[in-house]
Structure formats: C-alpha cells, structure tokens
Amino acid sequence: MGDDVLRLASAVRARVPSCGIVLMMAGNRPAAVGRAMAAGVHGIVPTDTGLPRLIATLKGVAAGCVTMAPSLAGSAMGLGVPGAGPATKLSTRESQVLRLTAGGATVKEIAAELYLAAGTVRNVTSASIKKLGGRNRFDAARIAVEQGWI
Incomplete structure (x- = not known):
C-alpha cells in the first residue's frame, strides 16, 4: 500500500465524504493500518480474506462502521486511529x-x-x-x- 493509494483514498474522501473506502492489504503492518485510517479508509482486509469476510467488511463500511479483520484491528489499537x-x-x-x-x-x-x-x-x-x-x-x-x- 503505497503513498499513491493513500493519496487517492484521501482525495476520494475529500471529494465524496459519504463514500466508504475499503483497501486490501498484505501482511499486518500497524503503521500502514494507521496511515490508511488517517487517509479516510473505513475498512481494511487482508489480501487472503475469504468472500464471507470481505462481504461482511463491505456491509459494515456501507453501514458507516470502521471495519477490519481482527488481526488488523489489533494493529490499530493505541495509534490514535479513528475507529480504534x-x-x-x-x-x-x-x-x-x-x-x-x-x-x-x-x-x-x-x-x-x-x-x-x-x-x-x-x-x-x-x-x-x-x-x-x-x-x-x-x-x-x-x-x-x-x-x-x-
């Protein structure tokens, strides 16, 4: 997840604040989770996520919730990340x-x-x-x- 993706996410959120953004991320990197959340991402799922978990994440984001896999949510704790x-x-x-x-x-x-x-x-x-x-x-x-x- 490079800076280009985060800039794009931030630009989409600025232009369409009601748009929920979900990213797929390889690995469990706390700093990347924090940066993504700061950019306005509402959901993050690992790249190996199964379809049921992906659908649940999309439903959660559509309902206005910050939603991510528990393995990634633990990374966000204590980072001052919205939703943590x-x-x-x-x-x-x-x-x-x-x-x-x-x-x-x-x-x-x-x-x-x-x-x-x-x-x-x-x-x-x-x-x-x-x-x-x-x-x-x-x-x-x-x-x-x-x-x-x-």
Missing part, C-alpha cells in the same frame, strides 16, 4: 465481537473468525449488551460505534 477508539469499558474480546457484529457477521462467522465456540460468542455478546445497555447485539454494536469504542 479511546479507552473503553469493553474488553478486547467484547470489542472484537462487537466490531464483527457491526460488520454484519453472524454468530457462527464470528466464532470461526475468532476461533471461539458459538456459545462463547453468545456469552461475550450478552456481557457486551449488559455493559452498554443495548436491546440486542446489533444495538450494542451501534452504541459502541457511536461512542468510538469500535
């Missing part, structure tokens, strides 16, 4: 589950992505809903997005 969020009352696992939920992933897809049992995903989701006062998992994800926690 300030300190939150959510655990890392809760943030991961809610970020994938906001991206449109099902419980089964989240479980596969995070290498968890579906029951564990439901338990983490339930704890997130209680912490945030949400009505359901999607409402909890919306609250977390609005607060800038995911």
Whole structure:
C-alpha cells in the first residue's frame, strides 16, 4: 500500500465524504493500518480474506462502521486511529465481537473468525449488551460505534 493509494483514498474522501473506502492489504503492518485510517479508509482486509469476510467488511463500511479483520484491528489499537477508539469499558474480546457484529457477521462467522465456540460468542455478546445497555447485539454494536469504542 503505497503513498499513491493513500493519496487517492484521501482525495476520494475529500471529494465524496459519504463514500466508504475499503483497501486490501498484505501482511499486518500497524503503521500502514494507521496511515490508511488517517487517509479516510473505513475498512481494511487482508489480501487472503475469504468472500464471507470481505462481504461482511463491505456491509459494515456501507453501514458507516470502521471495519477490519481482527488481526488488523489489533494493529490499530493505541495509534490514535479513528475507529480504534479511546479507552473503553469493553474488553478486547467484547470489542472484537462487537466490531464483527457491526460488520454484519453472524454468530457462527464470528466464532470461526475468532476461533471461539458459538456459545462463547453468545456469552461475550450478552456481557457486551449488559455493559452498554443495548436491546440486542446489533444495538450494542451501534452504541459502541457511536461512542468510538469500535
């Protein structure tokens, strides 16, 4: 991901602010993730991403969420990257589950992505809903997005 791509992303965002931009990136490079997010990119997926994860990312970006693979989202933490969020009352696992939920992933897809049992995903989701006062998992994800926690 060179400077030309980032300049183009930044120019598109400046010209059409409502346009969501998703980039594919090889490797897990925290500095590149931070630069991409600073350029206005809303989603980043690894080049080896499967179709279901790519579709979930596109749905998340279309819904106005910053969406990326958990392996890349960890890179963004602590970089002052929009969407990485300030300190939150959510655990890392809760943030991961809610970020994938906001991206449109099902419980089964989240479980596969995070290498968890579906029951564990439901338990983490339930704890997130209680912490945030949400009505359901999607409402909890919306609250977390609005607060800038995911």
